[in-house]
Amino acid sequence: MKITQSEALHKEAQQHIVGGVNSPSRAYKGVGGGTPVYMERGEGAYFWDVDGNKYIDFLGAYGPIITGHAHPHITEAIKKAAENGVLYGTPTKLENIFAQKLKATIPSMEKVRFVNSGTEAVMTTVRVARAYTNREKVIKFAGCYHGHFDTVLVQAGSGPATLGNPDSAGVTKATAQEVITVPFNDIEAFQAALDTWGDEVAAVLVEPIVGNFGIVEPVEGFLQQVNNLTHDAGALVIYDEVITAFRFTYGSAQKIVGVEPDMTALGKIIGGGLPIGAYGGKQEIMETVAPLGPAYQAGTMAGNPASMSAGIACLEVLEEAGLYDRLDQLGAMLEKGMLDAAEKHGIDITVNRLKGALTLYFGSETITNYAQAEASDGEKFGQFFKLMLQQGINLAPSKYEAWFLTIAHTEDDIKETIACIDKAFAEMAS
Numbered sequence: 001m002k003i004t005q006s007e008a009l010h011k012e013a014q015q016h017i018v019g020g021v022n023s024p025s026r027a028y029k030g031v032g033g034g035t036p037v038y039m040e041r042g043e044g045a046y047f048w049d050v051d052g053n054k055y056i057d058f059l060g061a062y063g064p065i066i067t068g069h070a071h072p073h074i075t076e077a078i079k080k081a082a083e084n085g086v087l088y089g090t091p092t093k094l095e096n097i098f099a100q101k102l103k104a105t106i107p108s109m110e111k112v113r114f115v116n117s118g119t120e121a122v123m124t125t126v127r128v129a130r131a132y133t134n135r136e137k138v139i140k141f142a143g144c145y146h147g148h149f150d151t152v153l154v155q156a157g158s159g160p161a162t163l164g165n166p167d168s169a170g171v172t173k174a175t176a177q178e179v180i181t182v183p184f185n186d187i188e189a190f191q192a193a194l195d196t197w198g199d200e201v202a203a204v205l206v207e208p209i210v211g212n213f214g215i216v217e218p219v220e221g222f223l224q225q226v227n228n229l230t231h232d233a234g235a236l237v238i239y240d241e242v243i244t245a246f247r248f249t250y251g252s253a254q255k256i257v258g259v260e261p262d263m264t265a266l267g268k269i270i271g272g273g274l275p276i277g278a279y280g281g282k283q284e285i286m287e288t289v290a291p292l293g294p295a296y297q298a299g300t301m302a303g304n305p306a307s308m309s310a311g312i313a314c315l316e317v318l319e320e321a322g323l324y325d326r327l328d329q330l331g332a333m334l335e336k337g338m339l340d341a342a343e344k345h346g347i348d349i350t351v352n353r354l355k356g357a358l359t360l361y362f363g364s365e366t367i368t369n370y371a372q373a374e375a376s377d378g379e380k381f382g383q384f385f386k387l388m389l390q391q392g393i394n395l396a397p398s399k400y401e402a403w404f405l406t407i408a409h410t411e412d413d414i415k416e417t418i419a420c421i422d423k424a425f426a427e428m429a430s
């Protein structure tokens with residue numbers, strides 16, 4: 001496969017854009033370097049790059065794309081929004097429609113506010129929790145990524161871990177001291193953290209189903225215990241559902257795990273591919289937010305008609321019955337194909353999957369926390385990633401990320417992908 005145009009573009013990009021990319025993971029550092037492929041067009045489950053090569057896409061833009069690229073219903077909504085003017089700076093009816101749609105399926109979000117990214121959404125929930133509780137500390141789980149604001153860039157998985165620095169430079173010592181990090185799925189460690197700092201903790205930040213050191217589900221009872229212990233300590237539980245909402249079911253992961261948080265942050269899928277974030281929670285807590293309360297949060301672009309329209313259209317597509325079962329079936333087929341190919345070629349892998357999202361780790365250890373994901377073989381993943389890319393399969397360039405299926409993928413796409421996995425494993429075993 002020739003990627004000469006991508007190579008030329010990446011040389012040019014590096015002269016003007018820091019690292020040549022506008023988000024670090026895109027630079028392929030997590031897979032041992034190389035030239036990132038420059039995509040030009042996406043349609044359904046496929047991408048075409050600037051050299052004309054075709055790919056089956058499993059990156060899904062790191063999560064937002066679940067309907068496939070350029071879904072006609074969403075494209076139509078964006079076109080209509082563009083024709084009506086993309087930004088007003090006034091309230092619009094679209095915001096009411098969208099807020100009600102979210103509330104109808106995520107009842108714990110009694111009041112909602114739209115923002116522009118997942119980072120903004122989570123950042124604001126933390127500020128609101130601090131304002132509401134009049135406390136400062138935050139507990140998070142190791143390896144969980146919650147965006148790029150200072151408080152959460154401590155033992156953050158996903159992108160930062162991919163680059164080998166889960167803690168960011170530029171975060172002040174004082175900020176780092178506000179954050180307590182404990183291993184996911186370890187209720188004793190969580191209890192111990194609360195025993196020490198409980199009366200200073202404003203909030204516990206949780207990915208109810210982890211998406212940032214691969215797809216990792218909570219062990220039985222863990223999230224309920226987290227809720228109970230947090231509330232006993234007088235702190236709030238915040239679910240970061242930026243990846244999980246509308247990924248595994250129509251609605252949020254709180255519906256799957258059967259536990260309700262005090263506040264929720266959303267992003268990714270709810271924008272239908274356009275920039276978005278949203279946060280919300282119990283009415284009494286949300287009344288802390290300006291203009292009703294003293295916690296300030298604002299946004300020039302917040303609730304813009306283009307993102308609202310794309311988001312509403314995306315949810316309309318996802319409302320169709322049976323879509324998540326279909327994603328589950330395709331996911332199961334892909335998982336089985338991976339495991340069979342690994343057995344055939346004597347390669348140790350572990351697959352964590354929920355519905356249409358899965359992570360392939362190189363190693364045989366069960367993955368229930370970040371330390372285990374970190375111990376999986378990144379060099380092997382890098383080799384595998386490149387062997388797949390050369391065959392026209394586009395994955396996230398990091399051992400910590402998920403493969404995201406879309407409703408546009410077909411059984412034939414999965415069969416083709418399994419054949420490519422088989423070839424890649426054969427080469428790795430030789």
Ligand code: PMP
Nearest residue numbers: 117118119145146147242243267
């Ligand atoms: N929270 C989680 C769980 C995420 O996965 C991400 C992005 N990967 C974010 C927050 C930040 O979202 P954004 O990149 O839109 O700022």
